[in-house]
Amino acid sequence: MFPxxxxxxxxxxxxxxxxxxxxVNIQDRGLxxxxxxxxxxxxxxxxxxLWDQHMQRLCHGCERLRLPVPDVNLLRQEAESxxxxxxxxxxxxxxxxxxxxxxxxxxVQPKPTRVVMRYSxxxxxxxxxxxxxxxxxxxxxxxxxxxxxxxxHLNRLEQVLARNEWDDPAIAEGLMLDHDGGVIEGTxxxxxxxxxxxxxxxxxxxxxxxGILRDHVLEIAEKLTIKCSVNTVSLAQVKSAQELFxxxxxIGVWPVRKFAEVNYTVGxxxxxxxxxxxx
Amino acid sequence: MFPxxxxxxxxxxxxxxxxxxxxVNIQDRGLxxxxxxxxxxxxxxxxxxLWDQHMQRLCHGCERLRLPVPDVNLLRQEAESxxxxxxxxxxxxxxxxxxxxxxxxxxVQPKPTRVVMRYSxxxxxxxxxxxxxxxxxxxxxxxxxxxxxxxxHLNRLEQVLARNEWDDPAIAEGLMLDHDGGVIEGTxxxxxxxxxxxxxxxxxxxxxxxGILRDHVLEIAEKLTIKCSVNTVSLAQVKSAQELFxxxxxIGVWPVRKFAEVNYTVGxxxxxxxxxxxx
Numbered sequence: 001m002f003p004x005x006x007x008x009x010x011x012x013x014x015x016x017x018x019x020x021x022x023x024v025n026i027q028d029r030g031l032x033x034x035x036x037x038x039x040x041x042x043x044x045x046x047x048x049x050l051w052d053q054h055m056q057r058l059c060h061g062c063e064r065l066r067l068p069v070p071d072v073n074l075l076r077q078e079a080e081s082x083x084x085x086x087x088x089x090x091x092x093x094x095x096x097x098x099x100x101x102x103x104x105x106x107x108v109q110p111k112p113t114r115v116v117m118r119y120s121x122x123x124x125x126x127x128x129x130x131x132x133x134x135x136x137x138x139x140x141x142x143x144x145x146x147x148x149x150x151x152x153h154l155n156r157l158e159q160v161l162a163r164n165e166w167d168d169p170a171i172a173e174g175l176m177l178d179h180d181g182g183v184i185e186g187t188x189x190x191x192x193x194x195x196x197x198x199x200x201x202x203x204x205x206x207x208x209x210x211g212i213l214r215d216h217v218l219e220i221a222e223k224l225t226i227k228c229s230v231n232t233v234s235l236a237q238v239k240s241a242q243e244l245f246x247x248x249x250x251i252g253v254w255p256v257r258k259f260a261e262v263n264y265t266v267g268x269x270x271x272x273x274x275x276x277x278x279x
Numbered sequence: 280m281f282p283x284x285x286x287x288x289x290x291x292x293x294x295x296x297x298x299x300x301x302x303v304n305i306q307d308r309g310l311x312x313x314x315x316x317x318x319x320x321x322x323x324x325x326x327x328x329l330w331d332q333h334m335q336r337l338c339h340g341c342e343r344l345r346l347p348v349p350d351v352n353l354l355r356q357e358a359e360s361x362x363x364x365x366x367x368x369x370x371x372x373x374x375x376x377x378x379x380x381x382x383x384x385x386x387v388q389p390k391p392t393r394v395v396m397r398y399s400x401x402x403x404x405x406x407x408x409x410x411x412x413x414x415x416x417x418x419x420x421x422x423x424x425x426x427x428x429x430x431x432h433l434n435r436l437e438q439v440l441a442r443n444e445w446d447d448p449a450i451a452e453g454l455m456l457d458h459d460g461g462v463i464e465g466t467x468x469x470x471x472x473x474x475x476x477x478x479x480x481x482x483x484x485x486x487x488x489x490g491i492l493r494d495h496v497l498e499i500a501e502k503l504t505i506k507c508s509v510n511t512v513s514l515a516q517v518k519s520a521q522e523l524f525x526x527x528x529x530i531g532v533w534p535v536r537k538f539a540e541v542n543y544t545v546g547x548x549x550x551x552x553x554x555x556x557x558x
Contacts, residue, residue, distance in 0.1 A: 012306070022305050023302035023303055023305055024302055024310060026293050027291070030310045031303060031309045031310045031373070031375075031433070032373070032435070033313070033433065033435035033436065034312070034434050034435060034436055035435070035439050038311070065440070066443065090381060092381065094310070096310075102319075102369060102371065102398045102401075103401075103442075103467065104435065104443070104466055104467060105442050106439065106442075140426060141424065143422025143424045143427075144422050144423070144458050145420065145422045145437065147419060148422075148436060148437075148440075153436055154310070154311065154312065154313055155313050155434035156312035156313060156434070157312065157313055157314060157432055157433075157434045158427075160376075160383045160385065161426055161427075162383070163383035163384050164385050187383055188382065188383060
C-alpha cells in the first residue's frame with residue numbers, strides 16, 4: 001500500500017520567485033517597510049476566480065508604488081501549479097520591492113520578491129451566508145492617504161489593531177470609520193447598504209481597499225438593474241439601512257443580521273445578488 | 280600567512296531568535312501586515328548608544344500593538360555579540376508578532392520573531408554636519424492615527440513613497456506634512472526649528488516617529504537652558520526660522536542650509552547642541 005497522499009486541500013505551500021520555499025531574505029523590504037502588495041484569491045477546482053480583476057488591481061498597485069509590474073502569465077502558471085487537483089483553497093500572492101539596503105530609498109533596479117502561497121479554505125458557518133452575521137463597530141480609525149487608498153498594500157496595522165479589538169467568535173466582522181467618521185469598510189471586507197432601493201458602498205478615495213468582490217457586486221447589481229451609488233456613507237445611514245451586507249473574495253457575500261443594537265433581515269436585493277453571484 | 284579576516288565593520292550579519300540566519304518564515308506577520316516594530320541604533324566601539332531609550336520606545340510600541348514585550352537583556356547580549364570589536368556600525372532590531380495563519384486576527388499566544396541585524400556604518404559627507412544639508416518638501420503626506428503615532432512600527436510606505444520622490448543626491452532629506460498641512464518630520468529624521476530663541480519641534484500625537492535623538496536633543500537643550508517647545512509647526516514657521524536642523528540616531532544632528540528657496544546659516548543654538556552631543 002502506498003502512503004496516503006497529503007491532502008492537497010489542506011497543506012500550506014509556497015513558491016518564492018518560482019521555487020518551492022518557506023522563507024524570505026531577512027533584508028526584504030516587504031518585512032522592513034511593508035513595501036509591497038498582496039492579493040487574496042479564491043481557488044475552485046484548481047482555478048483562480050476573478051483572476052483578471054485581481055491582476056488588474058495588483059498591476060495598478062505596482063504603478064502607485066512604482067514597483068515593476070509582474071509577469072501575470074508567470075503568476076498564473078505558478079498559481080495553477082500550486083492548485084492542480086485542489087477543490088477549494090485560498091491563493092495569496094505577495095509582491096515586494098525585494099531586498100534593499102537599510103533606508104527608505106528604493107534600489108535603482110529593484111528585484112521584486114514574488115510569493116505565491118496556497119492556504120486551506122477557511123471553514124465559516126453556513127448560516128453566515130443564509131442568515132447573516134453579527135458585526136460590531138471598531139474604534140481603530142483609518143488614516144487618509146490618497147496614494148495608498150484603494151490598493152492592497154502590505155501596511156495593514158490598522159486592520160490588525162481593529163481586528164484584535166474583539167475576541168467573541170459570535171462577532172464575524174468589525175466596521176471601520178475614517179478620521180471624518182465616515183463608514184469605509186470592514187477589517188477584511190467591503191460594506192454595502194441598501195437605502196431607498198439603492199445599493200450604496202463607501203467611496204474609497206482617501207482610504208480603504210477597493211475589493212475585487214466589491215467591484216464584481218457593483219457589476220452584478222448593474223446587470224440586475226439595481227440602482228447603485230458609490231458615495232460617502234455615515235454611521236446613521238448604516239443603522240437605518242434596509243439591508244446591509246459585506247463582501248470579500250473568500251467569504252463572497254455575508255448579509256448582516258445585527259450591527260450594534262440594530263437588527264436587519266436578509267433583504268431582496270442582497271438575496272438577488274447572492275443568487276446571481278452563485279449562478 | 281593567515282587569510283585576511285573579513286572587515287567586521289562592513290559585513291551584514293543577522294541573528295533571528297538568537298541564531299545566525301539570513302531569512303524569516305514566509306508566513307511571518309511582519310512581512311504580511313507590517314505587524315511589528317523596529318529600532319535603528321548607532322554602535323560605537325562595540326556598544327549601542329542610547330540603548331535604554333531605544334528599549335523604552337520598543338517596549339512602549341509593544342504595549343501599543345499588544346505585542347509581548349521582549350527580553351531586553353537578551354537583546355543586549357545579542358547586540359553585543361554581533362558588535363564585538365566593531366568600531367562603528369548600525370544595529371537594527373526588528374520585532375514582529377511572528378507567524379500566524381492567514382487573517383488579521385493575532386494568534387492567541389504569538390511567538391514573536393526577534394531579529395538583530397548589524398549593518399555597515401553609512402558614509403555621509405562630513406560637511407552635512409559642519410555646513411548643513413539641502414532639503415526639500417515632499418508631496419506625500421502623513422495620515423493620522425493616534426494609536427500608531429510616535430512608535431516605530433513596520434508600516435513605512437508613506438516614508439518609502441516620500442523618499443522616492445527625488446533622486447538628486449544633493450538633496451539629503453525631505454520634509455513631510457500631515458493632512459492638516461503641519462510640518463511633522465523628515466522621511467528618516469525629526470525636525471527642529473529655532474524661533475525667537477526658542478527651540479521648537481513638532482508634536483507627534485497624530486503621526487510621525489518620536490525619535491530617540493529628538494528626545495535626547497530636547498534633554499540636552501534643557502541642560503543648556505535653551506527654551507524648548509513641542510508644538511504644531513507650520514511651513515511658514517520653518518521658512519522664517521532662525522535655525523533649522525534634523526536629527527536621527529545615525530546622522531546625529533544635521534543643520535539645514537537650504538530648504539526650498541530659503542537659505543539658513545548654522546546658528547548658535549544648533550552649534551551648542553552639536554557640541555554638547557559630541558562631548
